[in-house]
Amino acid sequence: MASTGLSRTCTQGNNKTATLSVxxxxxxGFGVEQYILGFGLVAGAYTQIAFNSGDNIxxxxxxxxxxxxxxxxxxxRDLAAWYHFCVAFDSSQNTESNRIKYxxxxxxxxxxxxxxxxxxxxxxxxxNNNGQPCTVGMSNTPGGYYNGSMAMMDWxxxxxxxxxxxxxxxxxxxxxxxxxTSTISDYGVNGFKLAMDTTTPGADTxxxxxxxxxxxTPTLLQGNPQxxxxxxxxxxxxxxxxxxxxxxxxxxxxxxxxGGGYVGSSTIGVxxxxxxxxxxxxGGSATNIYNGVGNILSTSEIxxxxxxxxxxxxxVFYRPDGTKQVVTNGSNANxxxxxxxxxxxxxxxxxxxxSATNTVTFYKDGASQGAINLPTNTDTWFFNxxxxxxxxxxxxxxxxEGFFGTTAAGTNADGNGQGLFAYAxxxxxxxxxxxxxxxxx
Numbered sequence: 001m002a003s004t005g006l007s008r009t010c011t012q013g014n015n016k017t018a019t020l021s022v023x024x025x026x027x028x029g030f031g032v033e034q035y036i037l038g039f040g041l042v043a044g045a046y047t048q049i050a051f052n053s054g055d056n057i058x059x060x061x062x063x064x065x066x067x068x069x070x071x072x073x074x075x076x077r078d079l080a081a082w083y084h085f086c087v088a089f090d091s092s093q094n095t096e097s098n099r100i101k102y103x104x105x106x107x108x109x110x111x112x113x114x115x116x117x118x119x120x121x122x123x124x125x126x127x128n129n130n131g132q133p134c135t136v137g138m139s140n141t142p143g144g145y146y147n148g149s150m151a152m153m154d155w156x157x158x159x160x161x162x163x164x165x166x167x168x169x170x171x172x173x174x175x176x177x178x179x180x181t182s183t184i185s186d187y188g189v190n191g192f193k194l195a196m197d198t199t200t201p202g203a204d205t206x207x208x209x210x211x212x213x214x215x216x217t218p219t220l221l222q223g224n225p226q227x228x229x230x231x232x233x234x235x236x237x238x239x240x241x242x243x244x245x246x247x248x249x250x251x252x253x254x255x256x257x258x259g260g261g262y263v264g265s266s267t268i269g270v271x272x273x274x275x276x277x278x279x280x281x282x283g284g285s286a287t288n289i290y291n292g293v294g295n296i297l298s299t300s301e302i303x304x305x306x307x308x309x310x311x312x313x314x315x316v317f318y319r320p321d322g323t324k325q326v327v328t329n330g331s332n333a334n335x336x337x338x339x340x341x342x343x344x345x346x347x348x349x350x351x352x353x354x355s356a357t358n359t360v361t362f363y364k365d366g367a368s369q370g371a372i373n374l375p376t377n378t379d380t381w382f383f384n385x386x387x388x389x390x391x392x393x394x395x396x397x398x399x400x401e402g403f404f405g406t407t408a409a410g411t412n413a414d415g416n417g418q419g420l421f422a423y424a425x426x427x428x429x430x431x432x433x434x435x436x437x438x439x440x441x
Contacts, residue, residue: 003145004216005138006194006202010039013128013189014158019088020049021166022153023178023225026079027249028234029147030055036085036146037155038135039127047126049087050144051076059087059100061125068119070100072109079234079250080267082151082225084167084176089127090160091119103163106176128157128190134212136194136202142215149249151196151224152178154206157188178225197224221249221401222420223433230268230277230383230399230432252405253385254283254394265294265382266399268432272353273441276414276429277383278422279347280404281320283394291395292317293351293360293374294327294384314375315384318347318362328375338362338369346404346422350429351381366423398422400431416440 020037033050036057040046045063052058058071076083086103093099096118102109119125126132136153137146154166165184170177184206187193193206201220202212223229231250234243245254250267279291294315315327324337341347341364348363352371359371374381385395396404400419403409410422416439419431430436 004214004218005035005142005145006136006212006214006218007138007140008134008202008210008212010128010130010132010134010190012130013191015124015126015128016092016122017090017158017160018125018127018188019086019156019159019161019165020154021084021086021156021161021163023082023084023151025082025149025151025223025228025249026051026076027148027231028079028246030077033144034146034148035135035137035139035144036150037153038133038139039129040132040140045126048139051146057085057104059102061119061127063124063126068100068117068123068125070102070114070116070118072102072104073113073115074104074109076104077235079231080228082228084163084178084225086161086163086166088160088162089119089125091121091123091125093160094121101160101162106163106167106169108162128188134190136212138215149221149223153192153194153196154182154184155187155190155192156184157191158186159184159188196220217406219248219403219406221403222418223249223401226435227418228434229401230266232383232397233265233267236265248396248403248405249401251398251401251403252282252394252396254392265384266397266432268437269380269382270351270353270432270437270441271378271380273437274354274429275351275432275436276421276425277349277400277432278398278404278409279349279383279385279395280345280398281341281343281393281395282405283343283392291319291347291385292325292349292362292383293381314379316360316372316374317384317386318369324372326372326375337372339364339367346409348421348423348426349383350426352429353381361426363423363426368426400433 035050038048047061049059055075056071060069084105088101091099099118133140167178187206187208192204192210201218204210234246317325322340326333350361352359358374358377361371362369398409402420412421412424413419414425414430430440
């Protein structure tokens with residue numbers, strides 16, 4: 001949600017019992033507090049649920065002289081996955097450990113895996129109070145913005161529920177997945193259900209009409225817990241000592257001002273199928289940009305925190321001067337290829353791993369520049385970009401979630417009805433997400 005959030009004002013509800021369920025996909029910003037949901041958030045009285053500076057999900061309740069909190073000791077730093085988080089309050093429970101229950105991906109976290117200070121018996125928590133602000137994705141200051149994606153947030157006022165009301169384990173894969181139909185009959189006075197999948201992310205579908213007002217302009221991506229989309233991977237990048245910066249759900253990256261910026265792999269690599277995505281250089285003046293596909297040959301390369309194939313391996317790039325660069329086991333071969341391109345152009349990348357000779361075809365504003373044979377037919381391929389200059393350059397990727405940065409890309413879908421692209425998707429190629437991988441990978 002970046003520098004955006006949602007807010008509304010509560011009326012009087014239940015101060016002892018409630019449940020939060022939400023699906024989260026992080027986009028970096030490690031080591032700083034990022035708010036998920038908050039009530040009050042003023043000096044002296046607040047309930048807040050946030051990623052803390054240690055990258056734990058922490059639940060804190062402070063009221064006057066009373067403090068209760070709970071956090072899992074695990075750190076949640078996977079930028080490629082959706083997490084389901086559920087916390088259920090009921091201070092009227094006689095058993096102390098039942099007053100706050102904490103679940104990740106359908107499993108309750110207990111015992112030595114928790115750092116916890118339970119509320120006193122029948123203590124009033126600082127939520128659902130009349131006239132009190134409720135905020136999503138930011139503090140009430142505002143500040144502490146959540147950096148990532150959210151989906152399917154439920155707040156149930158007056159009931160302590162377990163996560164089976166919101167998800168279940170898939171019988172085939174064993175993966176925790178969202179429940180298609182809600183079985184909750186009454187969300188209570190301040191309860192809400194935010195799907196966050198329409199042009200109005202604050203719309204409440206619980207039947208309580210507890211609609212939120214957006215601060216800023218939330219970017220509503222196509223990804224959700226049922227269909228995870230590829231993004232850039234900040235955990236595999238380097239800037240020769242200075243890390244690149246990422247934004248907009250890791251679909252945008254900027255190189256550092258010195259040492260160049262090798263912005264490496266996408267979060268999803270493929271070894272079969274036919275895949276399409278779009279690239280756009282949105283800022284800077286450098287022309288030494290390498291944009292294309294690459295592969296990982298060994299774990300030693302990952303350990304150096306280098307981009308995919310930057311020093312070794314196999315790569316194919318389409319450069320702004322119109323040339324192509326084919327790297328075979330670390331050996332470069334540059335030659336003429338297609339038209340030159342700049343910041344005003346959208347570069348499509350069509351990766352064909354189903355043919356006898358695997359190929360990548362680059363498109364400039366929808367026009368094919370011709371197929372290029374990949375150096376090998378046996379590797380797993382990732383998106384790859386390298387900036388080899390000492391200036392700040394920014395580029396944006398649209399793997400089909402529909403944006404270059406915060407600007408809508410277009411309305412062109414693939415043959416499976418997936419994605420929002422600037423230009424038509426070549427016939428037989430698909431957006432890189434988990435639904436398409438299952439069907440065509």
